[in-house]
Amino acid sequence: MPEEVDDTPELPQEMLDLIMSFLRDDSAALKCCSLVCKAWCWSAQSYLFRDLVVLDRNKDPALKMPVSASPYYNVTHYVRGFHVQGVQFDNVPTYPKSVFSSLSCMLTRLHLFRCHFDDLDSLVHIIQMCPSIQDLHLENVHWDKNGTASLASRESWSPSALTHLGLKDIRIAPFLRWLTLSTKPLFITHLKFDPIKPEDLPIICHLCSRVNKSVTFLQICLAMEDGLISYLPCQVSHELQSLATSSHIARLYSNTFNIPNYKSRPTLVQLVTLRVDRFMDSTNEIDKQSNSLSWTARILSKVDAPDTFKYLILQMVISRTGQLDECRVTRWDFFDEALGGDIFVNFQYLEFEMVGKVDMEGVTSLLSRRLPKLAQRGRLRFTNVI
Structure with a gap:
């Protein structure tokens, strides 16, 4: 008997990418698509795993497994946004800091919410691990000591890729003093500050003078x-x-x-x-x-x-x-x-x-x-x- 020939047409990769882009915000549909075939699976993964959310470390200890390096399957290649909520970094010697080390080079969005650090240097160290960061949002982020705010940042990290900066319920002045230490040009387009206190005004004015030709949105x-x-x-x-x-x-x-x-x-x-x-x-x-x-x-x-x-x-x-x-x-x-x-x-x-x-x-x-x-x-x- 002659072999059966599969006449099912193959969709061009460009068409698959367009379909997945259309479904990018529908996780249920993306999961269904990923089960159809390998080609659909690879196209869907870039959207399914584009954002990784870490809640309190004690609530989900199994999180290490999907982000660990694996020769067969590793989702970190697809992660572009990292959202951390309720983590006390001063009590975490390796985790979730270890997560950053596997993601940092690929990240373009870093959002920290309700996090605590020993000092400002520890927060700065986390940010410096992400050289391609474009969107940085810090909300309810606190630290005990301002420290030296890492003068080394002038050499080890450049804020030139940063386009979106949101600071809410944090000590704005010391953080912006660190950010503006860099002599590299700034191209921030979106700025958000809440609330602005009297001691924050000088450094905010200084930052606005640095980005006056790029900022299009100010909140x-x-x-x-x-x-x-x-x-x-x-x-x-x-x-x-x-x-x-x-x-x-x-x-x-x-x-x-x-x-x-x-x-x-x-x-x-x-x-x-x-x-x-x-x-x-x-x-x-x-x-x-x-x-x-x-x-x-x-x-x-x-x-x-x-x-x-x-x-x-x-x-x-x-x-x-x-x-x-x-x-x-x-x-x-x-x-x-x-x-x-x-x-x-x-x-x-x-x-x-x-x-x-x-x-x-x-x-x-x-x-x-x-x-x-x-x-x-x-x-x-x-x-x-x-």
Whole structure:
């Protein structure tokens, strides 16, 4: 009898890659595809194992097995994102540090959440093990001592690959002092800081001056505490005192708030989006609320991007509409003139993100009256996050 011939057509590798890319966020479908044949299995693995999550080390001691070096099967080749949560690194001499050693060269994303280190040097050492890191996010990361913050980092690690940096609930100032030690150029496009305390302002201003030509997205949250409002960028950073022609937005700020127009280098010249969390928070005292309100206007005055700036998002926590007018430093006319006129020629919208239960109709009506130019041009948006 003649042998049976398999007439099943083979899909080109490019087609397989497109299919897997389409299913990249559907892990169940990817698992099914990986069981079809070897070709489908190899294509699916790059998405199935792209992110590795390590929880508290005591909860999953078997994690060592899938990341250990094996001559037959090793998923570490596919891992690009490493997320660590709830690990006390000061009590872990080898694990999960051993995991980093097998992954570090391939990682492009490193996220640490609720982790603790003996000192800043230990955290720096982990980061330096990842030479290709592009996305670094640290949240609720703490250390006992600042240490020397690794001057050796100038030689052993370069932050030039880093494009996304998010720092939340950590000591921002000492970490950024280490990061800016490097003389290599920085090309960070996305910056997130929460919360910003008075002692963080000088180094944040310095970092912004280093990345002013690359950063397109800036998300900030100002600490609701005393002392922040007394700082101005021109007072805390030498980079912001160099003589240069001031921009239209800087002159508008100076005229509106009657503050001397400190001339400076162009700042945030490629910024597209500025997001301010807790721009107004009625759960705090009025004096502390003024920190965020004053600084948001000041930061906007430093956006010298007339062609690229498109979006301003202000998060607000209020319980009633009247609280929008309670803070004395709120100058809606500045925002209306800056964003409703022609200073930013491609500006799309100012979005108010209201948190909690609030009368959205009342908020929309009041802010539309306070911001008539923006309202007339259809540049106001209102969203409610419950």
